[in-house]
Amino acid sequence: MVELKDLIWLVITGTLCLLWWRGQKVREIALRHARNGCADMDLQLLDESVALRAIWLKRDDDGQIHLWRRYHFEFASTGDERYVGEVVTLGYKVTGFTIAPHRIE
Secondary structure: OOOHHHHHHHHHHHHHHHHHHHHHHHHHHHHHHHHHHHHHOOOEEEEEEEEEEEEEEEEOOOOOEEEEEEEEEEEEOOOOOOEEEEEEEEOOEEEEEEEOOOOOO
């Protein structure tokens, strides 16, 4: 017989798995945006990855609450030095893309 405690643990585990799965989808969106942004500016995306640096709850323009995430990535312009860039998402939408001042040759 299933106890209430077991059901609660099942719901918590399922919710955490769903949040992780959705987070991976948003991470893929941020990585694609970082790749495209670096390619457009003739920069090299280093390590082919983005790293989650911050997560928060925020409202969008319609007033709905979504997860706001800030991802960092590293890029190079000349191949010698590493610089940091940032992709910000709200839900599944990219709301910001910035790169640090870098050397151009």
